[in-house]
Amino acid sequence: EVQLVESGGGLVKPGGSLKLSCAASGFTFSSYGMNWVRQAPGKGLEWVSSISFSSSYTYYTDSVKGRFTISRDNAKNSLYLQMKSLRGGDTAVYYCARGALGRLDYWGQGTLVTVSS
Amino acid sequence: EIVLTQSPGTLSLSPGERATLSCRASQSISSSYLAWYQQKPGQAPRLLIYGASDRATGIPDRFSGSASGTGFTLTISRLEPEDFAVYYCLHYSSSSLTFGGGTKVEIK
Numbered sequence: 001e002v003q004l005v006e007s008g009g010g011l012v013k014p015g016g017s018l019k020l021s022c023a024a025s026g027f028t029f030s031s032y033g034m035n036w037v038r039q040a041p042g043k044g045l046e047w048v049s050s051i052s053f054s055s056s057y058t059y060y061t062d063s064v065k066g067r068f069t070i071s072r073d074n075a076k077n078s079l080y081l082q083m084k085s086l087r088g089g090d091t092a093v094y095y096c097a098r099g100a101l102g103r104l105d106y107w108g109q110g111t112l113v114t115v116s117s
Numbered sequence: 118e119i120v121l122t123q124s125p126g127t128l129s130l131s132p133g134e135r136a137t138l139s140c141r142a143s144q145s146i147s148s149s150y151l152a153w154y155q156q157k158p159g160q161a162p163r164l165l166i167y168g169a170s171d172r173a174t175g176i177p178d179r180f181s182g183s184a185s186g187t188g189f190t191l192t193i194s195r196l197e198p199e200d201f202a203v204y205y206c207l208h209y210s211s212s213s214l215t216f217g218g219g220t221k222v223e224i225k
Contacts, residue, residue, distance in 0.1 A: 035214070037162075037214075037216075044203075044205065044216060044217075044218050044219045045154070045156070045162060045205050045207075045216045045219070046216060047207075047213065047214035047215065047216060050214065059212045059213060061213065095161055095162070097162075099164075100209075101149075101150055101209050102150045102151070102152045102167065102207050102208060102209030102214060103152060103164065103167040103168075103173075103209075104152070104154075104162075104164060104207075105164050105173060105174075107161035107162055107163070108161065109160075109161055110161060
């Protein structure tokens with residue numbers, strides 16, 4: 001069974017940092033592109049970042065470029081999102097999702113990041 | 118930058134009725150990279166349709182997708198109680214993903 005389990009969310013002050021993790025199981029992690037998608041409270045879905053299966057390619061939405069870094073460790077079946085210079089607008093549930101070309105076929109249950117003083 | 122506009126914002130229907138949801142792109146896009154997702158309160162999104170018209174694994178055949186020019190449609194032929202949810206379209210380009218704003222299908 002495919003499972004994606006996010007962790008690392010929490011309350012952080014504006015300007016602070018946080019690193020999210022996504023533990024994958026039930027599939028060959030190293031064969032799939034991975035993604036982070038977020039959802040602010042009461043709002044719609046917003047794509048954040050994607051990484052290719054071999055880490056050769058990484059992509060970011062404009063609002064997080066230079067502040068967030070996506071990475072993966074295929075030996076540990078894990079996906080990461082390092083977030084720095086956090087702002088109130090980054091407050092959201094962050095989901096990791098498997099897939100590429102817009103076909104995100106498995107999602108974790110999400111981890112909440114709250115940026116507030 | 119491509120913008121996806123979903124309409125209507127809210128659709129009020131009764132179980133058994135047909136639901137037609139629209140997703141319109143600001144410019145021509147490949148239907149190969151258009152997907153639809155369903156999200157219920159407190160849950161993660163679920164992939165319904167990819168490639169504009171291909172159902173994902175395990176998705177009932179009452180869900181169908183189609184494309185026409187810059188417009189895409191998700192149709193639910195007969196609404197079941199579990200289908201009341203928010204639906205999002207998603208487009209993939211070479212370096213980014215773009216979600217539409219969502220359509221809420223609520224019980225009338």
